[in-house]
Amino acid sequence: MSIEDEILNYLAAERFPDGAPKDLTNDYDLIDSGTIDSRLMVGLIVLLERQYSIQFGSNDIVPRNFRSINALAAFVRSQTGGQ
Amino acid sequence: MKLNLADKFFERALQHPDAPLIFGPEPNVAATYSEFAATVRVLAEKLIHAGVRQGDNIGLLYPSGRDYIALVYAAWTCGACVTPLPIDLTAHEKRQIFQFIHIDGVIADSRIISHLDGLIHPGGIAVAGHAVYAKGLPSCEAPPQLADVNAGFIRFTSGTTGSAKGVVLSHESIYERIHAANQVLNIGPADRIMWVLSMDYHFTVSIVAYMTFGAAIVLPRNSFGITLIETAARHSATIIYASPTHYKLMVQDDSGAALADSLRLTIVTTSSLKSDIAAAFHQRFGQVLNEAYGIIELGLPAINASNRADKQGSVGRILPDYELRLLREPGEPHGEITLRGKGMLDAYYFPWKSRNTMLQETGGWFRTGDLGKLDDDGYLYIVGRVKEMISVAGMKFFPDEVESVLESHPAIRAACVFGMQERLWGEACVAHLELRDAGTAPSEDELRAHCKRFLAEHKIPRRFQVVERLKYTASGKKLRNAAQLIEN
Structure with missing residues (x-):
């Protein structure tokens, strides 16, 4: 499963259990739309750290890395050497 | 007539109807005391129609x-x-609550109510927004003594003190605690408190205090450092109530944004504060972080509101309504913190143990299990937080629970789980495993999958390490001290 799909599945299960918005694409703005709240932030970090053996430093937890599914996936790739 | 904290809120709303109560989390959304009181009354009517009864x-x-x-x-x-x-919590963990605590009905978010399948009647009644009410299916019986307590809150714990499950707090105890804490916090109608913690774990000496004393609550949209700083500034927050992680995120923000001049307290709870975060916060924002000592059984018996940089690292002096006694071994500078004072829990729920019985057993003092020391000015320093409790991003749990899941795996003879300081989330959970057959170690993936069936994400160990033999203390208990385990 791609990193993007992993994140999408997590968001769908945790944030939109009764159906994700139709425009929830990899570019969907997760912050301005209010999709990411404090609880989901922690959940995403725990999931990605565990799944990809990376570690978020506190200066990585910034809006630009969480703006969209693509941004999160790009961050993960930058930490895993693009794997 | 019995005290009811909701009545205290309604009284406040009647006296100050137009005072702001809640800002956010959506931008430009706010509610006054009277608006919120109306919302609560409508909800209560709906709950009564749905079948909720007194008691x-x-x-x-x-x-x-x-x-x-x-x-x-x-x-x-x-x-x-x-x-x-x-x-x-996982479905398994939620189920466990129903095994020990009698639940008459559930108010749930309709989008996640399926977590409770088999525990409640299907087909809940819509109450408001996503909230639905459903009757509970028959489960365990409530202890008969509960009827004698004017219970407001029951907080399920997986065992703060041995096997006790569930802390019962009456309206009276909560009311006493918030007044005890407010002798130092001095919360009043001029205050706006920015709130970022989970309400499942923090509510009684915080949210209830704000609503009783006429303050406003500011809810940010998320926990990015920049969001927290900007939200506090936009709403002229006077107090921030957060975990060390949140303050670290604020410090790491590189936008140069400033906190509100109105800020007078930055309360830290949930886990011990590292001195580097405190120093960086002070340097960036010119504000001393105020550590508080929170115990579910007692409330907030100590709060360091001194704003003295030389007392950073202390949880402050014991509040006037509490007394402290350190149980020290001869020659030791520190000892176990025991306390007595107002607002103590009314009972442990299972097995039922009333406050009086508990205090009779311990000579009138509550034993916290934490180690502390006092300086010459009477400031308390926590030397070791609750001995074995693990706190990941402010979510606390006990090793026994994780160990029993690991030990249910067929390849594992015994497990020892402990917390290790980690740079961001306070502690990470680590597991040492003793195998039944040294040649057949399960993979980490397999162990994680096994844990995931029973445990919430934050409780799943980050690291698993196979050891030849677990270590035990002289009295035969598992040694769960990270420093000793890692050194050896």
Whole structure:
């Protein structure tokens, strides 16, 4: 499963259990739309750290890395050497 | 007439109807005391129509936020007691709560109510927004002594002190605690408190205090450092109530944004504060972080509101309504913290143990299990937090629970789980494993999958390490001290 799909599945299960918005694409703005709240932030970090053996430093937890599914996936790739 | 905290809120709303109560989390959304009181009354009516009765114990499965607060107060308005069903727990863990705590009905977010399948009647009644009410299916019986307590909250714990499960707090105890804490916090109508923690774990000496003393609550949209700083500034927050992680995120923000000049207290709870975060916060924002000592059984018996940089690292002096006694071994500078004072828990729920019985057993003092020391000015320093409790991003749990899951795996003879300081989330959970057959170690993936069936994400060990033999103390208990385990 791609990193993007992993994140999408997590968001769908945790944030939109009764159906994700139709425009929830990899570019969907997760912050301005209010999709990411404090609880989901922690959940995403725990999931990605565990799944990809990376570690978020506190200066990585910034809006630009969480703006969209693509941004999160790009961050993960930058930490895993693009794997 | 029995005290009801909802009545105290309604009194406040009557006296100061136009005072702001909640800002956010959505931008430009706010509610005054009278608006929120009206919301609570409507919700209470709906709950009564749905079947909630005085004396019921209502499980609450709902995300933190304004609706959460309204639902708790609505349940109290009905004369019911509330037991949070923390949203981050797995279905297995939620089920465990029903095994020990009698739940008459549940208010849940309809989108996640399936977590409770088999525990409640299917087909809940819509109450408001996503909130639905469903009757509980027959489970365990409530202890008969519960009827003698004017219970407002039952907080399920997986065993703070041995096997006890569930801390029962009456309206009177909560009311005493918030007044005890307010001798130092001095919260009043001029205050705006920015709130970022989970309401499942923090509510009684915080949210209830704000609503009783006429303050406003500011809810940010998320926990990015920049969001927290900007939200506090936009709403002229006077107090921030957060975990060390949140303060670290604020420090790491590189936008140069400043906090509000109005800020007078930055309360830190949930886990011990590292000195580097405190120093960086002071340097960046010119504010000393105020550590507080929170114990579910007692409330907030110590708060360091001194704003003295030389007392950073202390949880402050013991509040006037509490007394402290350190149980010191001869020659030791520190000892176990024991306390007595106002607002102590009314009882442990299972097995039922009343406050009086408990205090008779311990000579009138509550033993916290924490180690502390005092300086010459009477400031208390926590040397070791609750001995074995693990706190990941402010979510606390005990190793026994994780160990029993690991030990249910066929390849594992015994497990020892402990917390290790980690740079961001406070502690990470680590597991040492003793195998049944040294040649057949399960993979980490397999162990994680096994844990995931029973445990919330934050409780799953980050590291698994196979050891030849677990270490035990002289008295035969598992040694769970990270420093000793890692050194050896």
